[in-house]
Amino acid sequence: MHLLITGASGLLAREFAPLARQAGWRVDAVPRSGLDITDREAVMTAVRRTKPDGVVNLAAFTDVDRAEAEFARACAVNAEGAGHLAEAAAEVGAVMVQLSTDYVFGGEAAVPYRIDSPPDPVNCYGRSKLRGEIAVRERSPHHLIVRTSWLFGAGGPNFVDSMLVLGRRFRQRGDPLRVVDDQRGRPTWTRSLAEILVALLERDVRGTVHASNDGDASWYELARAALRLAGIQVSMEPVTGSEFPRPARRPGYSVLDLTCLEEALGRRPPHWRSALARYLGAGSGLASPPVPQGGES
Template sequence: MTLLVFGKTGQVARELARIAPEARFMGRDEADLMQPDACQAAILAVRPDLVINAAAWTAVDRAEVEETAAGVVNGTAPGAMAGACARLGIPFLHVSTDYVFDGAGDRPFAPDHPTGPLGAYGRTKLAGEAAVRASGAAHLILRTSWVFSVHGANFVKTMLRLGAERESLTVVADQIGGPTPAAGIAATLLACGRAMRAGHPGGTHHYSGAPDVSWAEFARAIMAEAGLSCEVRDIPSSDYPTHARRPLNSRLDCSSLERGFGIGRPDWRAALRDVIRELAA
């Protein structure tokens, strides 16, 4: 099977490279998502058996002032990729986000729950989902949340750095979600891709770590696992203003993925242990 992955340096792409080193990975030098036609042409030139889009505009706050550019990367480009996959008759797998929801309430969002993004990032990701569905390609849209790994910049690495430098930190405690290991997302995409190659219809599904916690609870778990004495104190989101609004409720109902593919929610605590050990090594 020839697998083509858009993305090289992101957390999910780098985890895909670990478990599928034989895949073809395309970074910006070969296929810039700011040029959707080039992404489509790349797929038609390679003629793979399966395409995974692990690239995206993830700068949430910057998207508020550069929504047009974010919209090309997160919206137009995935649609162009999916269109090429439709022409070739191959599956297209796309990573999306909890930010497509409004974060209201305290119940997990199911895949078919009405969307309502709070800001530009969520709007552009939602546009990408719509474009993928409209392409006619066999597709999987995998919404996830709070991604962490040993790669790049993420909450775990930030907390480890600050926890080693400070005696105490304040972290928001009214945003609740499921921290999700990038390694688990990568393995899920591969498993779903193989199933779709065998005839599974795909669809829109959720994948996030369990149990659901607040950012503050997650931070305390990071400190404890790393043996850091830094105290984590709870604050409301109103005490930590950001340019873009963050959803208070990022809980995701992942049951359709388990029913359809036999893939359950990963225990983020075990994944956190592995990440911290690897970083220490």
């Protein structure tokens, strides 16, 4: 299999590209400087030239708060860019793999969102990603849309690393670390997700799938687990999202139903707690600046 991966400098791409190579696949992993997916002509040229079997779009405008002020830019990348790739993939007969998000859902549910639950995004990022899903379904007959959530992993800013930085800072100051406790989702290690993506591609899975680690948590619970595993003893205080006003609203509940994933792979993914322990055991990349205390998706 020959894959063209976009957004190669991103958090997920840094795990997925090497794993795909380990699977024995030929991989062209291109950062934004090598292929700007908002440039339709550049996308068509790159895909026609490389003629991959699969286009894996890991490029995205992922700054949830900035998307409120820059909705057109977010859509140019997350919707139109995804559409260009889907069009090009269809032309060369490649499968189009698009990453999407739990933030396409509204957050009012009390049970996990199924793949056919009606999307109802509450912020501009979620709306731009939903438009991306629609563009991919319209333009590429052979597609795999993978909705995921609450990523942490090595090589880029993420909530877990930020909590470790802030935990040490607040312990020194003697102040409690206040973290949002009224938003629930499924934390997901990029390594687990990369392994899932390889398995889905190996099995030629098509359509829409939810993929994350198993289990769910609030940002507070995730932070507390990470700090304990890292041995950072700091007092913590659960707070509501309204105590950290941010430009973009977050869904209160965005837990993804994993039934389709389990059916496709014949197993549940690892629990986020064991994934987190493996990630922190492997050492985290703490060079990145902290992300906000409510997290991203």
